[in-house]
Amino acid sequence: MPTTAPARQRKKSSSARRDDEAPIIPILARKVREVEAKAQKNKLGPTNRIKFQVIAFLVREERARVKADEALGATPRAELLKRLDGVATILAKTAARDTSLIQLLEVDQATSPVARRMRRDWLLDAGVELAPEELVIDDAKPAVAEPIVPAVAAERAVRPPQVDARIESNPFLAPDPTRCVPVAHPRRRLDSWELMGPLYKAFAQGAGGGAATMPLPEVPEFDRLSPRGLEIMRHQSRFIEAVRDGHRRFLLADEPGLGKTAQSVLAASVADAYPLLVVVPNVVKMNWAREVERWTPQRRASVIMGDGKDVDAFADVFIVNYEILDRHLGWLAEVGLRGMVVDEAHFIKNLSSQRSQNVLALAQRVRETTPNGDPLLLALTGTPLINDVEDFDAIWRFLGWADGTKPGPELMERLDATGYTPADKAFYPAARQSVIDMGIVRRRKKDVARDLPDKLIADMPVQLDDEFGRSIAQAERELAKRLVTRYRRIIEARGDRGLGAHEIDEDIVHLVASGELEESRAVGAEGDNVFSMVRRIGQGKAQLAADYAAQLQRSVGKVVFFAKHIDVMDQAERQFREAGITAVSIRGEQSAAARQKAIDAFNEDPHVGIAVCSLTAAGVGVNLQEASNVVLAELSWTAAEQTQAIDRVHRIGQDEPVTAWRIIAAQTIDQRIADLIDRKEGLAARALDGDQTTDEEIESVQLGALKSLLRDALGG
Incomplete structure (x- = not known):
């Protein structure tokens, strides 16, 4: 829609009156300083990018005019060109700070309707007489149907097998040509105004x-x-x-x-x-x-x-x-x-x-x-x-x-x-x-x-679908296969005792899982066992957990990130540095003074966004209540350890509901561990209320996870 400047040209600004030979230069000098200040704060949004374009366009335009003006003497011409060079130098420095601006220096860049309106308004502010055709800005764009898939992605495009069947089964998906006809809107009072800048300003203030x-x-x-x-x-x-x-x-x-x-x-x-x-x-x-x-x-x-x-x-x-x-x-x-x-x-x-x-x-x-x-x-x-x-x-x-x-x-x-x-x-x-x-x-x-509840534990299931994740799934299948082999060997050695075809002997399940757990404890994280598998799952989740913690930090401020293993903490801290987030670390090998310094920085320094904590080293005796959001990148082996970690922020003095986000690897033993921890928390509450429990209910999470894995592998 064409927009026309008000018929009465604007009164010349004081800066224009002080510089009648080139009244636009003071305006350009002021505008380029505004853009430079935004660039120094990394706040160059769309409006200031357009402003950068128009300044560059007008500098070139004014330089050509000054050089061609035969009425100017050599000294005034040199002075004006020097001042234009000063504006151009600031443009160059700003573009060096943000290299995405370099392409905006090209001659044909200031041709959009909003750029032409900005140029028109600045020239009018400078008291420049404009031709009638320059006062009218046409916003209309040719109706060109652009492909939805960009050329850069065309080679990677895929089409799932069922898509054509769905489209053919729906009679209401035929294209509607009337949707492409632009709707005419009546002229409004504000059509001649540049409004995006004022709208942003309304929110900024x-x-x-x-x-x-x-x-x-x-x-x-x-x-x-x-x-x-x-x-x-x-x-x-x-x-x-x-x-x-x-x-x-x-x-x-x-x-x-x-x-x-x-x-x-x-x-x-x-x-x-x-x-x-x-x-x-x-x-x-x-x-x-x-x-x-x-x-x-x-x-x-x-x-x-x-x-x-x-x-x-x-x-x-x-x-x-x-x-x-x-x-x-x-x-x-x-x-x-x-x-x-x-x-x-x-x-x-x-x-x-x-x-x-x-x-x-x-x-x-x-x-x-x-x-x-x-x-x-x-x-x-x-x-x-x-x-x-x-x-x-x-x-x-x-x-x-x-x-x-x-x-x-x-x-x-x-x-x-x-x-x-x-x-x-x-x-x-x-x-x-x-x-x-x-x-x-x-x-x-x-x-x-x-x-809201005063404390909420929210599970975030993630899919480990890369090569590392597939290796974890394979290791879990091998562990289940080993457990099933031992179970069946015992059944065969014992002979048939009346078990149905699909019945599972829970005593033997307990025996096999206990034996596997004892062997696993003997070798620790070495070999292919439940401990090494949980560690590998933690490594697989590390990037996803750190990404989520970074998103949270940008949304709500301070976040506490808990992990069990040092390599998971190291990877998370690297990602936070790359994302420009300042983090402190609370680990077991730190001295008491170093640990307290990290805690104080998290609670008192507004620039510190995340505390990366060891589940065991920072799970007790630490006050991190400046945050109300906790990310549990790895699961604990006990409900008590998980509760202690969350209670670093959920404590007296906390004035907001606390949310703990558990990152859980879907379709792995991680999910079983999470379920068992939740049952243990319920058990703890019942025990404190005086309810009696059975021996089976107080077995370790590791043992429960192995038994669950074996039952599923047996089809139970």
């Missing part, structure tokens, strides 16, 4: 104050959603009611531990947004599948792995991690998605990354192909802003609230209804609220503390 949460409906009298045995919490119910009322696009920015996954799963059910695509970090892929089954047991989820050969194309929910999304873009764009969830949505903040472009292209396709153009779109992140308020840009694009250069039609209508322009001080709180009302929901733990 916290204009208007107050929590960034749209008005939500009250909790209904009856819970109409939860499956039997489950109950959603009050804050979750209010969000779901907003979906029931027809709202379809949200930035759900609740803090971790407040159940964003469950809210999203139930929102899809209420909106009937199936098929639903969920794009997630690899570490939470299995957890999403579990939550779909838990909260909507009538729906089928399919986790997309690698080449997708095992994908259930008739599933209701597809779950894919960012790293392999490019391989599946083609068929996902064809199956008629009616909803899309982007978990940890700050992962797409870098608009130049292929990951971000994949997500945004697919979201655009979902909006175009959903009936009425109103799919369920959810951006989930406890940390929508990492470096700068302009990190909102990619999320707003995903939700269709803006396109990076201007607000979308719905947001523009809300802004227009305020009656203000960016020249009015009242515009900023009104603009901030307009965006919030589009669908921002942000709750903190302390805001909804009455909904």
